Amino acid sequence: MKVLVVGQGGREHALVKAIKRSKKVERIYCAPGNGGIEQDAICLPIQEDDFPRLVEAVQQYQIDLTVVGPENPLHAGIVDYFQERGLPIIGPSKVAARIEASKSFAKKLMAKYNIPTADYQVFDHAEAAIEYVKEKGAPIVIKADGLAAGKGVVVANTVDEAIIAIQNMMEQQIFGTAGQKIVIEEFLEGEELTVMSFVDGEHFIMMEPAQDHKPIFDGDKGPNTGGMGSYSPVPQMGQELLHRVREQIIKPIIAGMANEGYPFKGILYAGLMMTKSGPKVIEFNARFGDPETQVILPRLKTDLIDIFTAIQNGTLDQLQLEWDQQAAVCVIMSSKGYPGDYEKGKPIKINETLLPKQTEIYLAGVRREQGHLLTNGGRVLGVTALGTTIQEAKERAYQGVQAISFEGAHYRTDIANKAIYK
Numbered sequence: 001m002k003v004l005v006v007g008q009g010g011r012e013h014a015l016v017k018a019i020k021r022s023k024k025v026e027r028i029y030c031a032p033g034n035g036g037i038e039q040d041a042i043c044l045p046i047q048e049d050d051f052p053r054l055v056e057a058v059q060q061y062q063i064d065l066t067v068v069g070p071e072n073p074l075h076a077g078i079v080d081y082f083q084e085r086g087l088p089i090i091g092p093s094k095v096a097a098r099i100e101a102s103k104s105f106a107k108k109l110m111a112k113y114n115i116p117t118a119d120y121q122v123f124d125h126a127e128a129a130i131e132y133v134k135e136k137g138a139p140i141v142i143k144a145d146g147l148a149a150g151k152g153v154v155v156a157n158t159v160d161e162a163i164i165a166i167q168n169m170m171e172q173q174i175f176g177t178a179g180q181k182i183v184i185e186e187f188l189e190g191e192e193l194t195v196m197s198f199v200d201g202e203h204f205i206m207m208e209p210a211q212d213h214k215p216i217f218d219g220d221k222g223p224n225t226g227g228m229g230s231y232s233p234v235p236q237m238g239q240e241l242l243h244r245v246r247e248q249i250i251k252p253i254i255a256g257m258a259n260e261g262y263p264f265k266g267i268l269y270a271g272l273m274m275t276k277s278g279p280k281v282i283e284f285n286a287r288f289g290d291p292e293t294q295v296i297l298p299r300l301k302t303d304l305i306d307i308f309t310a311i312q313n314g315t316l317d318q319l320q321l322e323w324d325q326q327a328a329v330c331v332i333m334s335s336k337g338y339p340g341d342y343e344k345g346k347p348i349k350i351n352e353t354l355l356p357k358q359t360e361i362y363l364a365g366v367r368r369e370q371g372h373l374l375t376n377g378g379r380v381l382g383v384t385a386l387g388t389t390i391q392e393a394k395e396r397a398y399q400g401v402q403a404i405s406f407e408g409a410h411y412r413t414d415i416a417n418k419a420i421y422k
Helices: 010-020 051-060 071-075 078-084 103-112 126-136 159-170 239-260 293-299 304-313 390-402
Strands: 002-007 027-032 065-068 120-123 140-144 153-156 182-186 191-200 204-206 215-217 221-224 229-232 265-275 278-285 327-334 359-363 366-369 372-375 379-387
Touching: 002 010, 002 051, 010 027, 010 293, 010 304, 010 359, 010 379, 027 051, 051 078, 065 078, 065 304, 071 078, 103 120, 103 182, 103 239, 103 278, 120 126, 126 140, 126 159, 126 182, 140 159, 153 159, 153 221, 159 182, 191 239, 191 304, 204 239, 229 293, 229 390, 239 265, 239 278, 293 327, 293 359, 293 379, 327 390, 359 390, 379 390
Parallel strands: 002 027, 002 065
Antiparallel strands: 120 182, 140 153, 140 182, 191 204, 191 265, 215 221, 229 327, 265 278, 327 379, 359 379, 366 372
């Protein structure tokens, strides 16, 4: 069969590589892809929000299945657009994708179905939000209601920081329309965990857990990014805890969405905080996480196409997933200045001979010019390594990082330490 992956980041490169392992797939396309993905797929110069041209390409190249990576086309209704034309696609409908596209929508849904999450209030006006923060005190969490590329969350340690965040989002509109409405939440203490699930509208299969590292600097310091690294499994999160996640969070949200008349089909991402009173939802996303995908899919032994077929057919309950027992660690290399302003066009050098075994490079913010890779985004690439232990996987991943260079390259040095030094 022929498969199209929509998107252009490291997550999409990981998807392409995982799909490529399937014996059922003869050709993979990616739209728009990037200068690294083009080594593994045929890249089509079509933007992810250009639905008519994407449909045209699917029909022209007789593509059998489309898989959507990023959130924006899901929120814009790409799945509805394809399904109206009878074209198979993996992802939730526009209304189901609101679980990510609107934090206030997700919060109301969680409240209705008794899903544990932080206490919150929604605000349309900065003045009322500022008064609320003054009343509640800090630490406190300020979130843009809409999509902000993983950067629309500020954990404010002081009231002044919270007020600045509110003003930036609502008055300065640094996240555009995404910050016209904000959600203010109580600060949750604990360790973060990501659990993604394959969902067919009724049934679901939880993937192996992962842990993301969002802040830009070591020790979880500095502003949040789209993610600076990840690892899987998460040994400090035992089976009893994962059972609670399944029964108290994943099962009721899927049943609730079906009950509301917009069943979720695709990949449901649950960003969780493990508090003293148990797991609580920080956020839901309507697609694979980035960079969690870069450590989950390398560990997946089951054919990804079989899973996507089961999602399409509503038969996930008949499938059992098989996982590699090895650990995976991914380290993101970013441009100098990210998540703020950064320069592009820096040559990337990769010394293949220095890459350790069981290591993959997932290229994200890159372009290719006259055969040379250049930086073209904030998060440039991710280095993922497998190992018999998390320590071994981490050592290999950082060896891989040492084999890559570009001007201003930045990366955290403590990815997976929470698992190693637990």
